[in-house]
Amino acid sequence: MLALLLLQAAAPSLRAEPSARPGPAAAGAGLLAGHFRLVDPVGRTIDSDMLAGKPYGLFFGFTHCPEICPTTLAQLSTALRGIADPDLRIYFVTLDPERDTPAALASYMQSFDPRIVALGSERAAIDEAVASFGVVAERTALPEGRYTYAHTAAVLVVxxxxxxxxxxxxxxxxxxxAARLAPLARPSEAVR
Structure with missing residues:
Protein backbone atom coordinates (compact mmCIF):
# COMPACT_ATOMS: atom_id res chain seq x y z
CA MET A 1 0.00 0.00 0.00
CA LEU A 2 2.83 2.40 0.85
CA ALA A 3 4.47 1.67 -2.51
CA LEU A 4 1.20 2.45 -4.28
CA LEU A 5 0.88 5.75 -2.42
CA LEU A 6 4.47 6.67 -3.26
CA LEU A 7 3.90 5.82 -6.92
CA GLN A 8 0.72 7.86 -6.88
CA ALA A 9 2.47 10.86 -5.36
CA ALA A 10 5.26 10.67 -7.93
CA ALA A 11 2.90 10.26 -10.91
CA PRO A 12 2.27 13.18 -13.24
CA SER A 13 -1.17 14.77 -13.12
CA LEU A 14 -3.81 13.50 -15.51
CA ARG A 15 -5.97 15.87 -17.47
CA ALA A 16 -9.59 15.49 -16.45
CA GLU A 17 -12.87 17.20 -17.23
CA PRO A 18 -13.08 19.78 -15.72
CA SER A 19 -10.06 19.29 -13.44
CA ALA A 20 -7.25 16.77 -13.10
CA ARG A 21 -6.85 14.51 -10.10
CA PRO A 22 -4.55 11.49 -10.28
CA GLY A 23 -5.71 8.20 -8.78
CA PRO A 24 -3.84 4.91 -8.49
CA ALA A 25 -4.34 4.44 -12.24
CA ALA A 26 -2.11 7.49 -12.65
CA ALA A 27 0.80 5.58 -11.16
CA GLY A 28 1.36 3.96 -14.52
CA ALA A 29 2.40 0.60 -15.79
CA GLY A 30 2.91 -2.61 -13.89
CA LEU A 31 0.00 -2.41 -11.46
CA LEU A 32 -2.58 -5.17 -11.33
CA ALA A 33 -5.68 -4.08 -13.24
CA GLY A 34 -8.94 -3.79 -11.39
CA HIS A 35 -12.14 -5.74 -11.81
CA PHE A 36 -15.42 -4.93 -13.51
CA ARG A 37 -18.67 -6.67 -14.38
CA LEU A 38 -20.65 -4.41 -16.68
CA VAL A 39 -23.09 -4.65 -19.57
CA ASP A 40 -22.82 -3.47 -23.19
CA PRO A 41 -25.73 -1.62 -24.87
CA VAL A 42 -27.27 -4.86 -26.22
CA GLY A 43 -27.28 -6.52 -22.80
CA ARG A 44 -24.17 -8.73 -22.95
CA THR A 45 -22.24 -8.96 -19.69
CA ILE A 46 -18.56 -8.12 -20.01
CA ASP A 47 -16.54 -9.20 -16.99
CA SER A 48 -12.83 -8.55 -16.57
CA ASP A 49 -12.48 -12.21 -15.52
CA MET A 50 -13.82 -13.20 -18.97
CA LEU A 51 -11.02 -11.15 -20.51
CA ALA A 52 -8.25 -13.05 -18.70
CA GLY A 53 -5.47 -13.79 -21.18
CA LYS A 54 -6.64 -11.08 -23.60
CA PRO A 55 -5.26 -7.55 -23.70
CA TYR A 56 -7.73 -4.67 -23.84
CA GLY A 57 -8.01 -0.94 -23.38
CA LEU A 58 -10.22 0.84 -20.86
CA PHE A 59 -11.41 4.45 -20.84
CA PHE A 60 -13.79 5.92 -18.26
CA GLY A 61 -16.02 8.80 -19.35
CA PHE A 62 -19.58 9.89 -20.07
CA THR A 63 -21.65 10.88 -23.08
CA HIS A 64 -22.37 14.41 -21.83
CA CYS A 65 -18.64 15.14 -21.51
CA PRO A 66 -18.03 18.37 -23.41
CA GLU A 67 -14.50 17.77 -24.67
CA ILE A 68 -12.21 15.03 -23.40
CA CYS A 69 -14.45 12.02 -24.04
CA PRO A 70 -15.58 12.74 -27.60
CA THR A 71 -12.09 13.92 -28.54
CA THR A 72 -10.44 10.83 -27.03
CA LEU A 73 -12.93 8.46 -28.65
CA ALA A 74 -12.41 10.17 -32.03
CA GLN A 75 -8.62 9.93 -31.62
CA LEU A 76 -8.93 6.25 -30.66
CA SER A 77 -11.14 5.61 -33.70
CA THR A 78 -8.59 7.21 -36.00
CA ALA A 79 -5.74 5.28 -34.36
CA LEU A 80 -7.63 1.99 -34.68
CA ARG A 81 -7.82 2.41 -38.47
CA GLY A 82 -4.11 1.59 -38.46
CA ILE A 83 -4.56 -1.63 -36.48
CA ALA A 84 -5.97 -4.55 -38.45
CA ASP A 85 -6.98 -6.83 -35.57
CA PRO A 86 -10.80 -7.14 -35.64
CA ASP A 87 -10.80 -8.67 -32.14
CA LEU A 88 -9.02 -5.79 -30.42
CA ARG A 89 -11.31 -4.11 -27.88
CA ILE A 90 -11.28 -0.85 -26.02
CA TYR A 91 -14.03 -0.49 -23.43
CA PHE A 92 -15.62 2.89 -22.76
CA VAL A 93 -17.03 2.69 -19.22
CA THR A 94 -19.67 5.29 -18.44
CA LEU A 95 -19.38 7.23 -15.22
CA ASP A 96 -22.96 8.46 -15.60
CA PRO A 97 -25.40 5.53 -15.71
CA GLU A 98 -28.29 7.83 -14.81
CA ARG A 99 -28.08 9.57 -18.21
CA ASP A 100 -26.06 7.00 -20.15
CA THR A 101 -28.76 4.39 -20.65
CA PRO A 102 -28.09 1.47 -23.01
CA ALA A 103 -29.96 3.32 -25.78
CA ALA A 104 -27.99 6.55 -25.16
CA LEU A 105 -24.68 4.65 -25.18
CA ALA A 106 -25.59 2.79 -28.39
CA SER A 107 -26.50 6.04 -30.12
CA TYR A 108 -23.38 7.86 -28.90
CA MET A 109 -21.02 5.08 -29.95
CA GLN A 110 -22.25 5.04 -33.57
CA SER A 111 -19.80 7.86 -34.28
CA PHE A 112 -16.78 5.79 -33.24
CA ASP A 113 -14.91 2.64 -34.26
CA PRO A 114 -17.04 -0.44 -33.46
CA ARG A 115 -14.10 -1.99 -31.60
CA ILE A 116 -14.70 0.62 -28.90
CA VAL A 117 -17.47 -0.95 -26.83
CA ALA A 118 -19.53 1.06 -24.36
CA LEU A 119 -20.21 -0.48 -20.96
CA GLY A 120 -22.64 0.56 -18.27
CA SER A 121 -24.61 -0.86 -15.38
CA GLU A 122 -26.20 0.20 -12.14
CA ARG A 123 -24.41 2.89 -10.10
CA ALA A 124 -22.96 0.36 -7.62
CA ALA A 125 -21.23 -1.65 -10.37
CA ILE A 126 -19.83 1.53 -11.96
CA ASP A 127 -18.54 2.76 -8.60
CA GLU A 128 -16.93 -0.64 -7.98
CA ALA A 129 -15.11 -0.50 -11.33
CA VAL A 130 -13.98 3.09 -10.71
CA ALA A 131 -12.61 2.18 -7.27
CA SER A 132 -11.07 -1.07 -8.49
CA PHE A 133 -9.09 0.68 -11.24
CA GLY A 134 -8.29 3.70 -9.08
CA VAL A 135 -9.60 6.22 -11.56
CA VAL A 136 -11.01 9.59 -10.57
CA ALA A 137 -14.71 10.24 -11.08
CA GLU A 138 -16.01 13.20 -9.13
CA ARG A 139 -19.50 14.49 -9.84
CA THR A 140 -19.64 18.30 -9.85
CA ALA A 141 -22.89 20.26 -9.64
CA LEU A 142 -23.56 22.91 -12.28
CA PRO A 143 -26.24 25.62 -12.40
CA GLU A 144 -29.85 24.70 -13.15
CA GLY A 145 -29.58 21.18 -11.72
CA ARG A 146 -27.04 20.03 -14.29
CA TYR A 147 -23.81 18.22 -13.46
CA THR A 148 -20.54 17.04 -14.95
CA TYR A 149 -17.69 14.77 -13.90
CA ALA A 150 -14.03 15.47 -13.24
CA HIS A 151 -12.46 12.22 -14.36
CA THR A 152 -9.25 10.46 -15.27
CA ALA A 153 -8.55 11.24 -18.90
CA ALA A 154 -6.33 8.36 -19.94
CA VAL A 155 -6.75 5.06 -21.72
CA LEU A 156 -5.53 2.19 -19.58
CA VAL A 157 -3.86 -0.57 -21.59
CA VAL A 158 -4.32 -3.90 -19.80
CA ALA A 178 -1.79 3.57 -32.63
CA ALA A 179 1.80 2.69 -31.73
CA ARG A 180 0.92 2.65 -28.02
CA LEU A 181 -2.21 0.54 -28.65
CA ALA A 182 -0.42 -1.94 -30.92
CA PRO A 183 0.40 -4.31 -28.00
CA LEU A 184 -3.36 -4.94 -27.71
CA ALA A 185 -3.43 -6.46 -31.20
CA ARG A 186 -2.41 -9.92 -32.30
CA PRO A 187 1.25 -9.72 -33.42
CA SER A 188 0.48 -10.31 -37.11
CA GLU A 189 -2.08 -7.51 -37.12
CA ALA A 190 -0.51 -4.90 -34.85
CA VAL A 191 -0.04 -1.98 -37.25
CA ARG A 192 -0.86 -1.69 -40.93
Missing amino acids: DENGLIADRVSAEMEPTAL
Whole structure:
Protein backbone atom coordinates (compact mmCIF):
# COMPACT_ATOMS: atom_id res chain seq x y z
CA MET A 1 0.00 0.00 0.00
CA LEU A 2 2.83 2.40 0.85
CA ALA A 3 4.47 1.67 -2.51
CA LEU A 4 1.20 2.45 -4.28
CA LEU A 5 0.88 5.75 -2.42
CA LEU A 6 4.47 6.67 -3.26
CA LEU A 7 3.90 5.82 -6.92
CA GLN A 8 0.72 7.86 -6.88
CA ALA A 9 2.47 10.86 -5.36
CA ALA A 10 5.26 10.67 -7.93
CA ALA A 11 2.90 10.26 -10.91
CA PRO A 12 2.27 13.18 -13.24
CA SER A 13 -1.17 14.77 -13.12
CA LEU A 14 -3.81 13.50 -15.51
CA ARG A 15 -5.97 15.87 -17.47
CA ALA A 16 -9.59 15.49 -16.45
CA GLU A 17 -12.87 17.20 -17.23
CA PRO A 18 -13.08 19.78 -15.72
CA SER A 19 -10.06 19.29 -13.44
CA ALA A 20 -7.25 16.77 -13.10
CA ARG A 21 -6.85 14.51 -10.10
CA PRO A 22 -4.55 11.49 -10.28
CA GLY A 23 -5.71 8.20 -8.78
CA PRO A 24 -3.84 4.91 -8.49
CA ALA A 25 -4.34 4.44 -12.24
CA ALA A 26 -2.11 7.49 -12.65
CA ALA A 27 0.80 5.58 -11.16
CA GLY A 28 1.36 3.96 -14.52
CA ALA A 29 2.40 0.60 -15.79
CA GLY A 30 2.91 -2.61 -13.89
CA LEU A 31 0.00 -2.41 -11.46
CA LEU A 32 -2.58 -5.17 -11.33
CA ALA A 33 -5.68 -4.08 -13.24
CA GLY A 34 -8.94 -3.79 -11.39
CA HIS A 35 -12.14 -5.74 -11.81
CA PHE A 36 -15.42 -4.93 -13.51
CA ARG A 37 -18.67 -6.67 -14.38
CA LEU A 38 -20.65 -4.41 -16.68
CA VAL A 39 -23.09 -4.65 -19.57
CA ASP A 40 -22.82 -3.47 -23.19
CA PRO A 41 -25.73 -1.62 -24.87
CA VAL A 42 -27.27 -4.86 -26.22
CA GLY A 43 -27.28 -6.52 -22.80
CA ARG A 44 -24.17 -8.73 -22.95
CA THR A 45 -22.24 -8.96 -19.69
CA ILE A 46 -18.56 -8.12 -20.01
CA ASP A 47 -16.54 -9.20 -16.99
CA SER A 48 -12.83 -8.55 -16.57
CA ASP A 49 -12.48 -12.21 -15.52
CA MET A 50 -13.82 -13.20 -18.97
CA LEU A 51 -11.02 -11.15 -20.51
CA ALA A 52 -8.25 -13.05 -18.70
CA GLY A 53 -5.47 -13.79 -21.18
CA LYS A 54 -6.64 -11.08 -23.60
CA PRO A 55 -5.26 -7.55 -23.70
CA TYR A 56 -7.73 -4.67 -23.84
CA GLY A 57 -8.01 -0.94 -23.38
CA LEU A 58 -10.22 0.84 -20.86
CA PHE A 59 -11.41 4.45 -20.84
CA PHE A 60 -13.79 5.92 -18.26
CA GLY A 61 -16.02 8.80 -19.35
CA PHE A 62 -19.58 9.89 -20.07
CA THR A 63 -21.65 10.88 -23.08
CA HIS A 64 -22.37 14.41 -21.83
CA CYS A 65 -18.64 15.14 -21.51
CA PRO A 66 -18.03 18.37 -23.41
CA GLU A 67 -14.50 17.77 -24.67
CA ILE A 68 -12.21 15.03 -23.40
CA CYS A 69 -14.45 12.02 -24.04
CA PRO A 70 -15.58 12.74 -27.60
CA THR A 71 -12.09 13.92 -28.54
CA THR A 72 -10.44 10.83 -27.03
CA LEU A 73 -12.93 8.46 -28.65
CA ALA A 74 -12.41 10.17 -32.03
CA GLN A 75 -8.62 9.93 -31.62
CA LEU A 76 -8.93 6.25 -30.66
CA SER A 77 -11.14 5.61 -33.70
CA THR A 78 -8.59 7.21 -36.00
CA ALA A 79 -5.74 5.28 -34.36
CA LEU A 80 -7.63 1.99 -34.68
CA ARG A 81 -7.82 2.41 -38.47
CA GLY A 82 -4.11 1.59 -38.46
CA ILE A 83 -4.56 -1.63 -36.48
CA ALA A 84 -5.97 -4.55 -38.45
CA ASP A 85 -6.98 -6.83 -35.57
CA PRO A 86 -10.80 -7.14 -35.64
CA ASP A 87 -10.80 -8.67 -32.14
CA LEU A 88 -9.02 -5.79 -30.42
CA ARG A 89 -11.31 -4.11 -27.88
CA ILE A 90 -11.28 -0.85 -26.02
CA TYR A 91 -14.03 -0.49 -23.43
CA PHE A 92 -15.62 2.89 -22.76
CA VAL A 93 -17.03 2.69 -19.22
CA THR A 94 -19.67 5.29 -18.44
CA LEU A 95 -19.38 7.23 -15.22
CA ASP A 96 -22.96 8.46 -15.60
CA PRO A 97 -25.40 5.53 -15.71
CA GLU A 98 -28.29 7.83 -14.81
CA ARG A 99 -28.08 9.57 -18.21
CA ASP A 100 -26.06 7.00 -20.15
CA THR A 101 -28.76 4.39 -20.65
CA PRO A 102 -28.09 1.47 -23.01
CA ALA A 103 -29.96 3.32 -25.78
CA ALA A 104 -27.99 6.55 -25.16
CA LEU A 105 -24.68 4.65 -25.18
CA ALA A 106 -25.59 2.79 -28.39
CA SER A 107 -26.50 6.04 -30.12
CA TYR A 108 -23.38 7.86 -28.90
CA MET A 109 -21.02 5.08 -29.95
CA GLN A 110 -22.25 5.04 -33.57
CA SER A 111 -19.80 7.86 -34.28
CA PHE A 112 -16.78 5.79 -33.24
CA ASP A 113 -14.91 2.64 -34.26
CA PRO A 114 -17.04 -0.44 -33.46
CA ARG A 115 -14.10 -1.99 -31.60
CA ILE A 116 -14.70 0.62 -28.90
CA VAL A 117 -17.47 -0.95 -26.83
CA ALA A 118 -19.53 1.06 -24.36
CA LEU A 119 -20.21 -0.48 -20.96
CA GLY A 120 -22.64 0.56 -18.27
CA SER A 121 -24.61 -0.86 -15.38
CA GLU A 122 -26.20 0.20 -12.14
CA ARG A 123 -24.41 2.89 -10.10
CA ALA A 124 -22.96 0.36 -7.62
CA ALA A 125 -21.23 -1.65 -10.37
CA ILE A 126 -19.83 1.53 -11.96
CA ASP A 127 -18.54 2.76 -8.60
CA GLU A 128 -16.93 -0.64 -7.98
CA ALA A 129 -15.11 -0.50 -11.33
CA VAL A 130 -13.98 3.09 -10.71
CA ALA A 131 -12.61 2.18 -7.27
CA SER A 132 -11.07 -1.07 -8.49
CA PHE A 133 -9.09 0.68 -11.24
CA GLY A 134 -8.29 3.70 -9.08
CA VAL A 135 -9.60 6.22 -11.56
CA VAL A 136 -11.01 9.59 -10.57
CA ALA A 137 -14.71 10.24 -11.08
CA GLU A 138 -16.01 13.20 -9.13
CA ARG A 139 -19.50 14.49 -9.84
CA THR A 140 -19.64 18.30 -9.85
CA ALA A 141 -22.89 20.26 -9.64
CA LEU A 142 -23.56 22.91 -12.28
CA PRO A 143 -26.24 25.62 -12.40
CA GLU A 144 -29.85 24.70 -13.15
CA GLY A 145 -29.58 21.18 -11.72
CA ARG A 146 -27.04 20.03 -14.29
CA TYR A 147 -23.81 18.22 -13.46
CA THR A 148 -20.54 17.04 -14.95
CA TYR A 149 -17.69 14.77 -13.90
CA ALA A 150 -14.03 15.47 -13.24
CA HIS A 151 -12.46 12.22 -14.36
CA THR A 152 -9.25 10.46 -15.27
CA ALA A 153 -8.55 11.24 -18.90
CA ALA A 154 -6.33 8.36 -19.94
CA VAL A 155 -6.75 5.06 -21.72
CA LEU A 156 -5.53 2.19 -19.58
CA VAL A 157 -3.86 -0.57 -21.59
CA VAL A 158 -4.32 -3.90 -19.80
CA ASP A 159 -2.04 -6.71 -20.95
CA GLU A 160 -2.84 -10.43 -21.25
CA ASN A 161 -1.50 -10.93 -17.70
CA GLY A 162 -4.04 -8.52 -16.20
CA LEU A 163 -1.48 -5.79 -15.55
CA ILE A 164 -1.82 -2.15 -16.52
CA ALA A 165 0.86 -2.14 -19.21
CA ASP A 166 0.46 1.48 -20.24
CA ARG A 167 -1.50 4.63 -19.50
CA VAL A 168 -2.06 6.54 -22.70
CA SER A 169 -2.76 10.27 -22.69
CA ALA A 170 -6.08 11.41 -24.08
CA GLU A 171 -4.23 14.15 -25.95
CA MET A 172 -1.95 11.91 -28.01
CA GLU A 173 -1.96 12.18 -31.81
CA PRO A 174 -3.54 9.18 -33.62
CA THR A 175 -0.27 7.84 -35.11
CA ALA A 176 1.47 7.83 -31.72
CA LEU A 177 -1.69 6.47 -30.13
CA ALA A 178 -1.79 3.57 -32.63
CA ALA A 179 1.80 2.69 -31.73
CA ARG A 180 0.92 2.65 -28.02
CA LEU A 181 -2.21 0.54 -28.65
CA ALA A 182 -0.42 -1.94 -30.92
CA PRO A 183 0.40 -4.31 -28.00
CA LEU A 184 -3.36 -4.94 -27.71
CA ALA A 185 -3.43 -6.46 -31.20
CA ARG A 186 -2.41 -9.92 -32.30
CA PRO A 187 1.25 -9.72 -33.42
CA SER A 188 0.48 -10.31 -37.11
CA GLU A 189 -2.08 -7.51 -37.12
CA ALA A 190 -0.51 -4.90 -34.85
CA VAL A 191 -0.04 -1.98 -37.25
CA ARG A 192 -0.86 -1.69 -40.93
